[in-house]
Amino acid sequence: MSHQSSAAAIEITGLRKTYGAANGQPPKDALKGVDLTIPAGSIFGLLGPNGAGKSTLINILAGLVRKTAGQVRIWGFDQDVNPRQSRAAIGVMPQELNLDPFFTPRGALDMQSGLYGVPRSEWRTDEILALIGLSDKADAYARSLSGGMRRRLLLGKALVHTPHVLVLDEPTAGVDIELRQMLWRNVRKLNEDGMTIILTTHYLEEAEEMCDEIAIINHGEKIAQDKTANLLGRLDAKTLVITPEAPVSGPLPEIPGVQGQIRPDGTLCFAYRRGQISVETILEAVRHAEIHIRELATEEPDLEDVFVALTRSADAA
Ligand SMILES: Nc1ncnc2c1ncn2[C@@H]1O[C@H](COP(=O)(O)OP(=O)(O)OP(=O)(O)O)[C@@H](O)[C@H]1O
Ligand SMILES: [Mg+2]
CATH class of the missing domain: 3.30.70 (Alpha-Beta Plaits)
Structure with missing residues (x-):
């Protein structure tokens, strides 16, 4: 699947999201017309304070949140025109833990492979279990995994269909130092093998170290986007x-x-x-x-x- 023609992994134009009023809360403009182009092959950081709209943007990419307006192209496929192809091009590790407690890591990965229509002969469950360091927990119930292990399982689920673009929403929140280093090693390896990586983190040292390019969003608007080195040179x-x-x-x-x-x-x-x-x-x-x-x-x-x-x-x- 190499339909991708331009050098952009993601092209977002005029993206808006208004969450409707609920529970006495007024409507919320979480994204106010964001334009964002993410180069293919990069490790790209999406940074911003709490509530800036990062997860909203990522969840729209993942197809978990419906956008209010704007255009989203993933690997050259318009999300509205080619929903199947655009979905197949991306894997998202969400910020929220959404694991079924009665699945084992092996079961969850097999299930996800099936959901994404990966032919059984191409299932990579064992390889992914090794990658995320859960081989020895392959058959334990998800509810018995530690918080850090669950987050790693979410990463594994994002990888089953070998997406072109991998999105990680705060992958290292609550993950200990050793695992964090392992995670970043894996991410670098995936990137060297050609995967475009998009990540959010509140650990700015990690972003500085890992990302080629960074966009900063604040109150639903993009306020900066530049190569990491240029951004650092601004001050x-x-x-x-x-x-x-x-x-x-x-x-x-x-x-x-x-x-x-x-x-x-x-x-x-x-x-x-x-x-x-x-x-x-x-x-x-x-x-x-x-x-x-x-x-x-x-x-x-x-x-x-x-x-x-x-x-x-x-x-x-
Ligand atoms: N389902 C929802 N319904 C209503 N408002 C929402 C919903 N999800 C998010 N919001 C609001 O939209 C804004 C953006 O939230 P979002 O989760 O995208 O921020 P974020 O940048 O990911 O923040 P964090 O760094 O805390 O993860 C916030 O004001 C939040 O309260
Ligand atoms: Mg978030």
Whole structure:
């Protein structure tokens, strides 16, 4: 199945979702006209605060939520025109646990393979059980699995039909460090083998490490989309951290455009803008204040800083 003509795995235009009023709650515009193109072959991060609309978008891709308006193409197939093909092209690991407690992992994977019309000779149940580290739990009831194991089983279910696009909605929430690393290794492997990966996570370090490209949504609107490296480059804030030879107690030298601060560990940090201040200016002021430098380091902004800056300025607007 390689109908895909353009280089986009997902093309979304003008996507809107309004949840109807219910239980005394007013209607909710969860997506307010989102355009989003996700390149084939990428590991793509969809980030945003709680309630931003990430799961709504993903559940529309999965066919679990009906969109209010807009167009969704998955692997080149319009969801409304070619529902069967677009559904076959994507596998979704949902955020919510929706496992039947009376199924075993083996049973759940076999069942899912059947639902997706995978011919029995092509069932990959054992391979997937090994991939998600549940071979030894293959015949245990889902209700006896731990939370992390259940989440891994959801990942397995998303993979039975070998989709072109794999979507993971907070795959590592509540998963311990070892399993998290295993999960990311698996995801990387699947991506190297050609699968496009879309993920949401609130662990921004993970997104920074894993994703080639990132979109940030806030209040149902896309507020940024860029290659991860470009996104990180948007903030030109830097911090110079100096470990002095001897403890410094007094006020730090005043340098225009620089915020100096003594950290609890005794290091001196100077926050500045890369475009405005040179490191030399700071060093000169430090030497002039007769502070002797033992060690020197700089700190770059990380994805968390960028995320906070972008969502904050969108909220203020
Ligand atoms: N079934 C529903 N009925 C009514 N409102 C809903 C429903 N599902 C989600 N919402 C609302 O739509 C908005 C977007 O929710 P969504 O679950 O898409 O956010 P999210 O970005 O996935 O958040 P989180 O990071 O917490 O998972 C929220 O205001 C939420 O309350
Ligand atoms: Mg969500």
